[in-house]
Amino acid sequence: MNKLNFFDDELFGLEKKGLYRTLRTCSKFKSSKLVLDGKELINFSSNNYLGLADDPILKEAACKAIEKYGCGSTASRLMCGNLALNEELEKRIAGFKRTEAALIFSSGYMANIGVISALMGRQDVIFADKYNHASLVDGCVLSRAKLIRYPHKDVKKLEQILKNTGKYVRRLIVTDSVFSMDGDIAPLPEIVELAKQYDCMVMIDDAHATGVLGKTGRGSLEYFGIPEEAVDIHMGTFGKALGSFGAYVAWSRRLIEFLINKARSFIFTTALPPSVIGSVIVAISILEMDNTRIKILNKNASYFRNQLRKEGFNILDTKTQIIPLIIGENNKAIQFSEFLMQNGIFAVAIRPPSVPLNTARIRFSITAAHSKEELGYTIGIIKKAGKKFGITQ
Numbered sequence: 309m310n311k312l313n314f315f316d317d318e319l320f321g322l323e324k325k326g327l328y329r330t331l332r333t334c335s336k337f338k339s340s341k342l343v344l345d346g347k348e349l350i351n352f353s354s355n356n357y358l359g360l361a362d363d364p365i366l367k368e369a370a371c372k373a374i375e376k377y378g379c380g381s382t383a384s385r386l387m388c389g390n391l392a393l394n395e396e397l398e399k400r401i402a403g404f405k406r407t408e409a410a411l412i413f414s415s416g417y418m419a420n421i422g423v424i425s426a427l428m429g430r431q432d433v434i435f436a437d438k439y440n441h442a443s444l445v446d447g448c449v450l451s452r453a454k455l456i457r458y459p460h461k462d463v464k465k466l467e468q469i470l471k472n473t474g475k476y477v478r479r480l481i482v483t484d485s486v487f488s489m490d491g492d493i494a495p496l497p498e499i500v501e502l503a504k505q506y507d508c509m510v511m512i513d514d515a516h517a518t519g520v521l522g523k524t525g526r527g528s529l530e531y532f533g534i535p536e537e538a539v540d541i542h543m544g545t546f547g548k549a550l551g552s553f554g555a556y557v558a559w560s561r562r563l564i565e566f567l568i569n570k571a572r573s574f575i576f577t578t579a580l581p582p583s584v585i586g587s588v589i590v591a592i593s594i595l596e597m598d599n600t601r602i603k604i605l606n607k608n609a610s611y612f613r614n615q616l617r618k619e620g621f622n623i624l625d626t627k628t629q630i631i632p633l634i635i636g637e638n639n640k641a642i643q644f645s646e647f648l649m650q651n652g653i654f655a656v657a658i659r660p661p662s663v664p665l666n667t668a669r670i671r672f673s674i675t676a677a678h679s680k681e682e683l684g685y686t687i688g689i690i691k692k693a694g695k696k697f698g699i700t701q
């Protein structure tokens with residue numbers, strides 16, 4: 309017996325269930341297109357919502373930062389990696405989010421595991437939406453707090469749970485604002501109200517909302533008109549709409565100091581490289597200067613949603629640029645995605661465990677970089693595929 313046989317068994321099991329994942333090689337991406345395994349395709353899988361990732365202004369800022377500081381930050385923030393650029397960006401984030409202070413983390417994943425595990429411990433309880441991003445789930449598990457997951461966006465059920473949960477020291481409600489697989493939006497006004505009533509902290513993950521939701525892209529609170537003070541912890545990322553990499557947590561100064569001392573994923577890792585920080589600073593400047601890109605994004609996304617709904621596709625309750633086209637069965641979703649690919653369109657099939665059983669889907673990410681022609685062409689191909697695979701009449 310080979311002690312590594314269990315790998316093969318598990319992989320074979322995944323293959324049988326149509327859940328086997330493989331990597332594809334992307335040799336180039338530019339604006340709304342990418343070259344994948346040698347073929348140019350219209351890209352519906354990137355989170356580059358505002359088309360900033362290859363913007364000349366961001367590229368120039370990254371190069372300038374490299375020339376001035378070099379390629380690496382050489383150490384963690386608490387050692388000598390705290391380049392002045394970090395503090396400049398943190399000031400800009402606090403201004404953008406209208407909070408007292410902000411702290412940069414190396415990625416959204418690290419921000420979420422670091423913040424939750426710093427704040428919560430064994431004697432505490434966390435209430436989490438069932439569809440929360442994996443990084444929030446991992447943060448909860450890492451904290452060792454009691455984790456109670458409530459049904460997706462179900463505030464009635466959440467209230468029942470809050471009422472019936474016994475004594476804990478600290479209580480936290482945590483939710484994505486825009487859900488990454490369904491594109492729907494958490495009922496934040498109700499959640500904030502419940503948090504007040506039941507004495508909980510609230511943490512919101514704005515990864516897909518930063519630079520997207522709200523008139524000027526400040527995120528979910530701007531979208532709902534919720535005052536900043538009503539939410540304790542705002543978290544968001546730079547790797548999606550802002551076109552770069554990294555993440556922030558925006559909060560009160562005192563609590564940022566707490567994280568600098570307590571968040572292990574902040575303390576025990578190398579600071580972001582200068583090029584990344586330089587590009588994020590100008591991305592924020594672009595957002596603060598005008599919201600043209602946000603308007604184009606919203607127009608593109610609502611066109612795409614309306615066309616698909618009109619054709620009778622099930623796209624759940626999406627209200628955003630993330631548009632799930634529900635197929636159901638795993639293998640059919642893969643075939644659907646392959647058909648799109650043959651027609652020059654790249655949109656991946658998402659399968660369990662990323663989404664619930666029997667809701668395999670094609671996930672379309674709409675961006676401001678997509679042209680009207682590209683969107684119209686894609687709708688045409690989807691219509692064809694819908695009939696071919698028996699999804700629509």
Ligand SMILES: *Cc1c(COP(=O)(O)O)cnc(C)c1O
Nearest residue numbers: 415416417441443488515545547
């Ligand atoms: C992408 C994402 C993250 C992780 O952010 P990274 O910077 O990519 O690590 C966290 N939360 C949500 C909701 C996300 O969609």
